[in-house]
Amino acid sequence: MRASRARPVTLIGVLIATVSLLAGCGLVSSSGTFHDARLPDGARPLDGAELTVTSKSFTEGVLLGKITATYLAAAGAEVADLTGAPGSASSRQAQLNGDADILWEYTGTGWVTYHNQTETISDPQELWQRVHDIEKSENGLEWLPPANFNDTYAFGASMPTAERLRVKSLSDVAALPVAERTFCVDDEFFSRSDGFVPMLQKYGIPYNDPNGVPAGNVTRMDAGVVYTATAEGQPCNFGMIYTTDGRVKNLNLVVLADDRKFFLPYSGTAVVREEVIERYPQLRELLGTISQRLTDDLMQELNGRVDIDGEDPADVAYDWLRSEGLVAAPG
Template sequence: MRRARLIGLVAAFALAAGCGLVSSSGTFHDASLPGGDRPLDGADLVVTSKSFTEGVLLGKITATYLAAAGASVTDLTGAPGSASSRQAQLNGDADVLWEYTGTGWVNYHNETETIADPQELWQRVHDVEKADHDLEWLPPANFNDTYAFAASAPTAERLGVTSLSEVAALPVADRTFCVDDEFFSRSDGFLPMLQTYGIPYNDPNGVPSDNVTRMDAGVVYTATAKSEPCNFGMVYTTDGRVKNLDLTVLADDEKFFLPYSGTAVVRGEVIEAHPELRELLGTISERLTDELMQELNGRVDIDGEDPADVAFDWLKSENLIE
C-alpha cells in the first residue's frame, strides 16, 4: 500500500517541480561514507521536504548522506504546498523531514505561549509530537530561521545600533521600517513587536504610520540594503541575502520572536528500527549554523546552483562523504 502511494506522490511532486519548485524530487548524488561504512544497509527510507530553498537543501543533504550510509532512499524533496510534506509523514508515506520548532508549536499545535528559550521550546514540541503522532524530533541544529530586523552595515554603524532596544531609543524620525503585509498582520508579528519594545504603531512618540512601508517580502531586502525608504527591514535570519547584501541583523534582546530551530523529524517506528539515524542526523545537525545556511541558501537563490549539487559539495567539504 505504501509503495502504491509513493508512486503517486513521486508523480505529483515531479509535476509540481515542473511548475517552479526549486528542484525536482528524486535527484541527489551517489556517494559513500569514508571507509565504505554502511550502517543503514538494508534500510528503505523516504526523505521529504517543503518546497522553499532551505527545506529542499536540508532534504538533499539528508537524502545524500543517508544513501551514502547504505540506505535505499526515495527522494520526495520539494513537496508542493506547505502541508503536503507534513501530511506525508503523518500518513506514513515519508520517514524523515526537517521541521522548525516554532512551526511545530504555533502551526501544528496552535499554541500561543511564547517560549524564548530554544531548548525549552524544542523539548515541549518534542514531547507533544511524540505523544500525539509518534514523531521523534531529534535534538535541534545550531541554526534558527526566525524573523529578525536588519539594517545595512553603514546604517547600523551610523546610527550606532546592534539591537532592537537601541532602535527603540533612536529619534522617531530614524525609526523607519520595511515589512511585508503578512508580517504586518501576524498576531506574533510587527505590531506586537513594537509594543514589546515600547514604540507602539501609529503613535507620534512611537512609530508613526508614515514611518512604515509595506512591500513584497523580496523587495524588503534590497530596500534595507539601500536604506531607502527605511532604515530597518524584516528578514529571515538564514536567508542568503543577509550575507550577500551585507546586512547587519539586530539582536532581539527582549526575546520577542519565537525560536525556529531546524530539527530533523523521524517517524517513531523508523528510528526504532534504525537507531543509527540518531547519530547520522546528529552529525549533520551539529554542523549547521545561521552563517552556513545563509551561505548555502545564497548559492541556490543568488548564484543559481542546484540544491543537489550544493548539498553534495557541502557534505564532501565536511569529509562526511566521498
C-alpha cells in the same frame, strides 16, 4: 513554509519535476535527484534500510532534504527522494500518513502552526522539548535534538546604517530619535498577531504613536523588495528579514539582536517517524552529525548559492557534505 511565511523559490521548474501528487496515495519520487556518494571509511551502517526523505518546497527545506538523502544513501540506505513537496501540508501529511520517514521541521512551526499554541517560549531548548513531547505522544514522531541554526524573523540594517546609528539590537532602535525609526515590512508580517505591531509594543515604541513609530515611518512592500530597500537604506533604516536567508550575507546586512526575546525560535530539527528510528537507531548519530554542523551563517551561505547564484540544491548539498569530509565520491 512556517506559519504561512512566504519564502523565495527560484528553482520551481526543477523542484516540480522532483515531486508529483497522486490522488489517494500522496507523493511519488523521481530518480536521480541527489548525488551518489559513500562514507569516507567505506562503512555502511544503514545497509539494508529503506528510507523516504521528504521536504517542503522552499530553498532551505529542499537543501536540508538533499543533504539528508545524500548522506543516508552514502551510509548504505536505499533512499526515496520526495524533496520539494509543494507547500507545507503535503510533506507533513506524507510523514503523518507513513508515506515519508524523515522531514526537517522548525520548532516554531510545530508549536504555532501544528498545535495552535499561543504562548511565546523564547528559550530554544525549552520550546524544542515541548514540541518534542507533544509530537511524540500525539503523532508518533521523534523530533531529534535541534540544529544550531534558527530561521526566525528578525530586523536587519545595512552596514552603513548600523554604523551610523550605532545600533546592534532592537532596544538600540527603540532608543533612536523617532525620525530614525523607519521600517520596511511586508503585509503578512504587518498583520500577524505575533508580528510587527506587537513587536513594537514589546519594545515600548507603539505603532501609530507620535512618540513611538508613526504610521508614516512604516513602508509596506513585497517581502523580496524589503531586502534591497534595507540594503539601500531607502525608504527605511530597518527591514524585516529571515535570519538564514542568503540575501543577508549577499547584501551585507546586519541582523539586529532581539534582546527582549519577542520572536519565537524556529530551530531546524530532523523529524523521524518513531517506528523508523526504533528500527534504525543509527539515524540518531547520523542525523546528529549533520545537525551539529548547521549554523545561521552556513545556511545563509548555502541558501545564497541556490537563490542568488542559481546552483542546483542537489549539487550544493553534495559539495557541502564533501567539504565537511562526511562523504566521498563513489567508487
